[in-house]
Structure formats: C-alpha cells, structure tokens
Amino acid sequence: MQRTKFGEMACSIARTLDVIGEPWSPLILRDVWVGMTRFDQLQADLGISRKVLTERLAHLVDQGVLERRPYDRRPRYEYHLTAKGAELVDLLMVMAGWGDRWLAGEAGPPVLYRHHACGEISHAELRCAHCGEPMHGGDVDPLPGPGAAA
Structure with a gap:
C-alpha cells in the first residue's frame, strides 16, 4: 500500500504534516532547540533506534528544517535549526x-x-x-x- 503524499495536497496542514507529521520529528526538533545537537545526544534522550534517527534526521535536513555541520574529521555532524526549523x-x-x-x-x-x-x-x-x-x-x-x- 502506497503512503498518501501529504506534501502534494492543497492544504498547508497536510504539507506541514508531510515534514513533521510522524511522532519522532517534533521530538527531534525539540531536542535540537534545547541544545542537543549531536546524534548520540539525541539517541540517548529519545531512546530511538539509530536507523530511525538517521532516517528522521536525513528527512529533516532534506526538508530544510535542520542543517548538518561537521564537528570533527570522521566526519561527524551536529544538527542545527534553520530559519524554517526555528519557525x-x-x-x-x-x-x-x-x-x-x-x-x-x-x-x-x-x-x-x-x-x-x-x-x-x-x-x-x-x-x-x-x-x-x-x-x-x-x-x-x-x-x-x-x-x-x-
């Protein structure tokens, strides 16, 4: 069964849900907002699997809500709210x-x-x-x- 594409609906609520409508995304945004910007911090606070957190972070970056910033040579990244995410x-x-x-x-x-x-x-x-x-x-x-x- 194919998932409904909320982002294609002529409804701003549906389009917003396409970005943050599953339960983990608002919680990830909350944690980034309060200063938990690293993957391990987010995973520890939320108790989320690495796979799901990786997928949600990638989605939020793709949607322009978060941006990735490298913080060491591995590379490892911190996540920060964009202007779109801050709103x-x-x-x-x-x-x-x-x-x-x-x-x-x-x-x-x-x-x-x-x-x-x-x-x-x-x-x-x-x-x-x-x-x-x-x-x-x-x-x-x-x-x-x-x-x-x-």
Missing part, C-alpha cells in the same frame, strides 16, 4: 501549551518558558496579525486562498 518551534510551543492545559495533570507543566523580552514565565498565545486580538478556531472563517484546489 516550527513556535508550533511546538503551541502544542506544548495544549498539552500543559489538557494532559499535564496535577503535577503541572513539565517545562516553563521564560520570555527574553520581559523575563517573565509565560506561554505561547495565538493572536491576529492584523488587530492583535486573541485568535482561535472559533474566531475565524476559513476561506479559499489563492493556492486552493480547483
């Missing part, structure tokens, strides 16, 4: 906020986020780019865009 961290922060609200339980959130600009502990919040008001699913009407399927 995906925003998505991960929104996912973390949802998980904190609905899944953290009595223990509370496992991670807190200190905002550089004000120094306060905060959370990601969706706002309208035009007026600055909070923006949630019930506050918008999805309309066909210029890239919509015919």
Whole structure:
C-alpha cells in the first residue's frame, strides 16, 4: 500500500504534516532547540533506534528544517535549526501549551518558558496579525486562498 503524499495536497496542514507529521520529528526538533545537537545526544534522550534517527534526521535536513555541520574529521555532524526549523518551534510551543492545559495533570507543566523580552514565565498565545486580538478556531472563517484546489 502506497503512503498518501501529504506534501502534494492543497492544504498547508497536510504539507506541514508531510515534514513533521510522524511522532519522532517534533521530538527531534525539540531536542535540537534545547541544545542537543549531536546524534548520540539525541539517541540517548529519545531512546530511538539509530536507523530511525538517521532516517528522521536525513528527512529533516532534506526538508530544510535542520542543517548538518561537521564537528570533527570522521566526519561527524551536529544538527542545527534553520530559519524554517526555528519557525516550527513556535508550533511546538503551541502544542506544548495544549498539552500543559489538557494532559499535564496535577503535577503541572513539565517545562516553563521564560520570555527574553520581559523575563517573565509565560506561554505561547495565538493572536491576529492584523488587530492583535486573541485568535482561535472559533474566531475565524476559513476561506479559499489563492493556492486552493480547483
């Protein structure tokens, strides 16, 4: 059975899932974001097989989300977020906020986020780019865009 090609769909959610829609990719991006940039660090933190980690890292590099940088002569590489990958961290922060609200339980959130600009502990919040008001699913009407399927 052939896998559906989400990247070819006229849907930005499907196209994003084509890049990071399996469970390991967001976790790899999270680890790279917090400073685990070497293969062995990622493998140890995630408990992922070498084969799967190699495949996921190659995919994320091919998608332009991570870049490889050599750090010794073997060669061995570190992985770093590209600008495209850094924007995906925003998505991960929104996912973390949802998980904190609905899944953290009595223990509370496992991670807190200190905002550089004000120094306060905060959370990601969706706002309208035009007026600055909070923006949630019930506050918008999805309309066909210029890239919509015919």
